[in-house]
Amino acid sequence: MSALKVTGLIKHFGDVKAVDGLDLDVEKGEFFALLGPSASGKTTSFRTICGIEAPDSGSIFLDGQDMTNSPMRDRGVAMVFQTFALYPHLSIRENLEFPLLQMKLGKAEISKRVGETAELLKLSHTLDRKPGTASGGEQQRIAIGRALIRHPELLLLDEPLTNLDAKLRHDTRAEFKRIHRERGITIIYATPDELEALTLGDRIGVLKDGKMVQVGTPDELYEAPDNTYVAGMVGSPRINLIDATRKGTDANPEIAAPFGDYSGGSWMQALKDFPIGEQLIFGIRPHEIVPVENRADFQGPTFDAEVHMTEPLGDVVILDLIANQSRLKMVLPEEQATAYQVGMKMTCGFDVGSTQLFAKETGTVIR
Amino acid sequence: MSIFGKGRKKHALREAGWGYSAICGAIGLVYFSPVLWIILTSFKTRQDALATPPAFFFTPTFDNFVRVFYRLTSEGEQMATGMGLFFFNSIFIAGAGVLLAVIIGTSAAYGFSRFPLKGNDTYLFVILTTRMLPPIVVIVPIFLMFRITGLSGSYIGIILLYAMFNLAFSVWMMKSFFDELSTDVEDAARLEGANEWKVFFKICLPQLKAGIAATSVFALILTWNEFLFALLLTGNDTRTVPVAMARSMGGQLGVDWGLLAAIITLFLIPVFIVTYLLQNHLLRGVTFGTVKK
Incomplete structure (x- = not known):
């Protein structure tokens, strides 16, 4: 009751x-x-x-x-x-x-x-x-x-x-x-x-x-x-919200983000209803982004980025990245983050399955 | 080393050194000197009071104080001057007038602050306009109103007039105090089951003790010293001390300065006592809201 x-x-x-x-x-x-x-x-x-x-x-x-x-x-x-x-x-x-x-x-x-x-x-x-x-x-x-x-x-x-x-x-x-x-x-x-x-x-x-x-x-x-x-x-640091566009074919949709084209998320089915060229927002939680040593070993998509700024918070460090002119954040445990200094190039990867997709015009989720 | 006290440290808030205390003392003395002059004069004989240069050392006499209440007739008998009644009148009329003004003013201010009318500010402005004219301008219509209604020379008449006279000031001052109070506190009380009477009497008023004290003292001082209305609107039985004082200034021998000074000295005492008793509240009332709580 x-x-x-x-x-x-x-x-x-x-x-x-x-x-x-x-x-x-x-x-x-x-x-x-x-x-x-x-x-x-x-x-x-x-x-x-x-x-x-x-x-x-x-x-x-x-x-x-x-x-x-x-x-x-x-x-x-x-x-x-x-x-x-x-x-x-x-x-x-x-x-x-x-x-x-x-x-x-x-x-x-x-x-x-x-x-x-x-x-x-x-x-x-x-x-x-x-x-x-x-x-x-x-x-x-x-x-x-x-x-x-x-x-x-x-x-x-x-x-x-x-x-x-x-x-x-x-x-x-x-x-x-x-x-x-x-x-x-x-x-x-x-x-x-x-x-x-x-x-x-x-x-x-x-x-x-x-x-x-x-x-x-x-x-x-x-x-x-x-x-x-x-x-x-909800979530701290804030989710990375990146402008993207609908790409691919009607049956096989893809999204184009500044640092790569992706497909395979939970949003795939729903994305089919959107016309090609539709403006979207691609969301990746900072916790979902991981550093990649060897691209061949990593299962998901990867992208290259440069470390722009670091914010040490004690046990974790927030890395501010620039990937093809778009800025995003990732979170690393302190001992892992010491390897990355401001100005360094690095390769990052993430799991498409954990990403979110939103329509840019309304802000509502596509899933 | 400066004259402002030994080892005075930068930015340290502490007791003032001898230098500052002396300067303040000197300024205080300048302000207080007219009062001191009057008090000294009240203890002087007629010769001492008129002496040039003024006598600072003299044998004090209480004769003036006795003559405030009793005078000698031409037959050499002692006769009451009626001054006792006039002192009572001053206390009673000022007290009742101020009480009335503060009660009505506080209630009105609560209304203006918490339950604003359409055009609230206009009403407040209109109330204030009653104090924009000098009393002398309105005295003729008021005098006529009092004559017609028969209020002239009565206690109730002059008390009502003083209450009205102080109302604008009370409303404005009390409204600013109410505006300072957090309405959340009142809402909390309502939420906890208090009715509007309780909110006003148990929650609002106790928080404004200082404000009420300050308003009362300011109103009291204005009323206590008022002369013009009292001169024209009181009768023989309701005369207040300022009017009686003016009347005592006549006589064949010129102004009796000693007698006048004695009346003034006695006249100072009640306001002095009230202000002294309320001084802590008064300070809080005057500085209310200037510091963030």
């Missing part, structure tokens, strides 16, 4: 379409990541789902019940704001108590829940301080605590790690996973960071201009993106 089902959600602000026909279906107990750059409609979707904003059209079902026009407090939805939205004039304890006081719970129950939540989030020692004196990580945990303490059915996290430094981000990410596992609640997590989405989400929904572009497991999005936008969002 779905914890949240959103259909055709539209929300304008003046002339700006913040959410443009959003469809979303999140299962009970799922950790769903909503991935999109800033201004793609993540925050507005959240604000509409929890009732802060009223949608222009569309419906919102929570636990199968139509809640499109219900007041916020009846929805059982908790949200952690990107800005944390702590009450600066109240102590951390009072911050945690506030939602419970609104629920008119008894004193014993309130202090029990505050104790539990503080324990869970390691806030017990700070309860009597004001949020302003807490560190960034503590403020983050207070915000999460204030959401969890209500025992919500659905928790919305709006870019919760954006305001934290790199180390804290890593730790807190693990914390989210733990909380999700221990509490078993449904979480929707909005983020512009693909790494967060890939590591946390059971499924990921990719947003663009207020529309859902593709929904799938991290593997599905990585292996089989529906379009160049998703292909570009």
Whole structure:
């Protein structure tokens, strides 16, 4: 059963379409990541789902019940704001108590829940301080605590790690996973960071201009993106997207990329429907490109390239290549990469079977 | 070595050296000197007050302070001057006027900030125009309005006038404070089940204590010293101290400087106390929003 089902959600602000026909279906107990750059409609979707904003059209079902026009407090939805939205004039304890006081719970129950939540989030020692004196990580945990303490059915996290430094981000990410596992609640997590989405989400929904572009497991999005936008969002370093054209005959299609002509990918059958000369985009993941010592031994296609730049990242190195004037990236383990210096010529190879092909005009996948 | 303190390090934020402190002290003294002059005069006899060159060393007397409240009649009897009532009037009228202005101003500012009307800025501008004219220009129609409605000489009349007089300022100042607050915090409270009353009273207002204090003090100082409206619109029983002060300046013997200085010295005390008590809030209120939180 779905914890949240959103259909055709539209929300304008003046002339700006913040959410443009959003469809979303999140299962009970799922950790769903909503991935999109800033201004793609993540925050507005959240604000509409929890009732802060009223949608222009569309419906919102929570636990199968139509809640499109219900007041916020009846929805059982908790949200952690990107800005944390702590009450600066109240102590951390009072911050945690506030939602419970609104629920008119008894004193014993309130202090029990505050104790539990503080324990869970390691806030017990700070309860009597004001949020302003807490560190960034503590403020983050207070915000999460204030959401969890209500025992919500659905928790919305709006870019919760954006305001934290790199180390804290890593730790807190693990914390989210733990909380999700221990509490078993449904979480929707909005983020512009693909790494967060890939590591946390059971499924990921990719947003663009207020529309859902593709929904799938991290593997599905990585292996089989529906379009160049998703292909570009998921995977680091970014997929190599190279201009190509349809070539060959009707029965035996080929594509012409700047550094060679290829055929035999999973896109072969579908490519037959495209006319010769059609503009295409050829996608190769940087991880799929390997250095080739001896062309005769290598099974797939190869091409010559020059090392333009190297970006060492510790255990791996990203090599920036130029192959017949088109630039692409490949990733090598550090010990293997030391053999390649800037300016060196090298031979690279890849497996056509792992490549993607997109129509240039629409950006949609050909498969 | 500079005069600005021993071993002062570059870029180090620390206590000011003796040099800076002395300069600040000197400037402070220049600003404070008129007040000091008045306070000293209030302890002088008539001869000392009029002495040329001015006497800086003299035997202090409390006679002036006694004469603020009691004067001798021609028969040599002591008689109350009514100044006690005028002090009460000043405190009561200014307090009530400011309270009213701040309450209405804060509510209006919340509305303007959070629930903007169509043409919000126009309304705000219109409110501000009430303060663009000097009081002397509007005094005649106001005087006539007060005469016709019978508000002239009553407490309620002058309190309403002062509330109106301070309203524009309160609305503008409080609106800028509300604009500084994060609306996410209010949305979070609504989401957690708080109704609009709670959002306003439990979430917004407590965050603006400093702003309310600053607005109140500024309004209070303006109202406390107001003379023109008080002169024309208060009666014998509702007269405020500035008006009474002006009246005490007459007499056959010229201005009684000692008496006047004593009234002023007493008149300073209430504002001084209020400002002193609120000074921490006042500083925060004035600098609110200038530093990123």
